[in-house]
Amino acid sequence: MSQLEIKDLTVEIDGKEILKGLSLNIDKNEIHALMGPNGNGKSTLLAAVMGNPKFTVTGGSITFEGQDVLSMSVDERSRAGLFLGMQYPQEVAGVTNSDFLRAAMNARREKPIPLFSFIREMEGTIKDLQMKPDLAHRFLNEGFSGGEKKRNEIVQMKMLKPSFAMLDEIDSGLDVDALKIVADAINDVRAESGMGMMVVSHYARFYNLLKPTHAHVLVDGRIVVSGGPELVEKIDTEGYDWIEKEYGVKV
Numbered sequence: 001m002s003q004l005e006i007k008d009l010t011v012e013i014d015g016k017e018i019l020k021g022l023s024l025n026i027d028k029n030e031i032h033a034l035m036g037p038n039g040n041g042k043s044t045l046l047a048a049v050m051g052n053p054k055f056t057v058t059g060g061s062i063t064f065e066g067q068d069v070l071s072m073s074v075d076e077r078s079r080a081g082l083f084l085g086m087q088y089p090q091e092v093a094g095v096t097n098s099d100f101l102r103a104a105m106n107a108r109r110e111k112p113i114p115l116f117s118f119i120r121e122m123e124g125t126i127k128d129l130q131m132k133p134d135l136a137h138r139f140l141n142e143g144f145s146g147g148e149k150k151r152n153e154i155v156q157m158k159m160l161k162p163s164f165a166m167l168d169e170i171d172s173g174l175d176v177d178a179l180k181i182v183a184d185a186i187n188d189v190r191a192e193s194g195m196g197m198m199v200v201s202h203y204a205r206f207y208n209l210l211k212p213t214h215a216h217v218l219v220d221g222r223i224v225v226s227g228g229p230e231l232v233e234k235i236d237t238e239g240y241d242w243i244e245k246e247y248g249v250k251v
């Protein structure tokens with residue numbers, strides 16, 4: 001049994017079928033690159049695994065560490081160890097970044113984290129991501145630059161220590177230096193925890209830093225090609241046209 005098992009998943013938004021029978025198994029220590037042209041259901045897949053209520057699962061199953069994910073609330077999924085770093089992190093006025101993080105950490109613990117340990121850890125993590133210290137005390141994502149929002153998702157991941165992480169275009173909006181900082185932080189967490197990962201990005205430059213073990217191309221709500229890291233390179237140099245020819249799907 002793999003850590004995360006997705007079987008024949010179908011998902012709708014507003015009555016429109018987006019995922020059309022998608023199956024994928026991911027184990028601990030594996031990192032799966034998810035590629036494909038825009039609008040084919042990558043974000044939908046991640047959102048459905050995390051339990052975003054906008055997306056209606058109409059069929060199939062998702063099992064995480066033996067548990068039936070589809071019967072769990074978003075909170076339960078998070079407590080079970082699932083994490084989603086979002087493509088468009090929400091701005092939340094009135095809740096500071098540090099209050100949000102502390103609440104999220106405490107929700108997953110028996111006893112609340114002592115305040116000083118929390119502050120020490122948060123300051124250390126913000127420093128690791130080379131972010132400005134005042135970002136801890138500002139409202140969550142409010143007025144953050146695109147790059148700061150993305151780094152902040154990784155701050156959350158580092159502190160929450162999920163056992164499985166999904167990252168949705170976390171590299172978009174990052175300059176070359178920030179890309180390296182973010183990738184280093186992700187690799188640190190992976191090395192420590194052995195978490196499984198599903199990573200959506202359009203760029204080989206990012207994948208080269210993360211070193212995926214598997215790669216998949218999603219077209220029209222289904223995985224049409226799977227392979228190893230060489231698939232990332234092929235798409236980076238040749239694009240998606242060859243998939244249309246070889247697999248007979250409209251890309």
Ligand code: ADP
Pocket residue numbers: 013014018036037038039040041042043044045054
């Ligand atoms: P990708 O991440 O591969 O670019 P998405 O999963 O975001 O693709 O989108 C897949 C399809 O679902 C697209 O046609 C998109 O327009 C549609 N879609 C995504 N989110 C919504 C939404 N909130 N309401 C309606 N349609 C949506």
Ligand code: MG
Pocket residue numbers: 038039
């Ligand atoms: Mg996209």
Ligand code: MG
Pocket residue numbers: 042043044087168
């Ligand atoms: Mg997307």
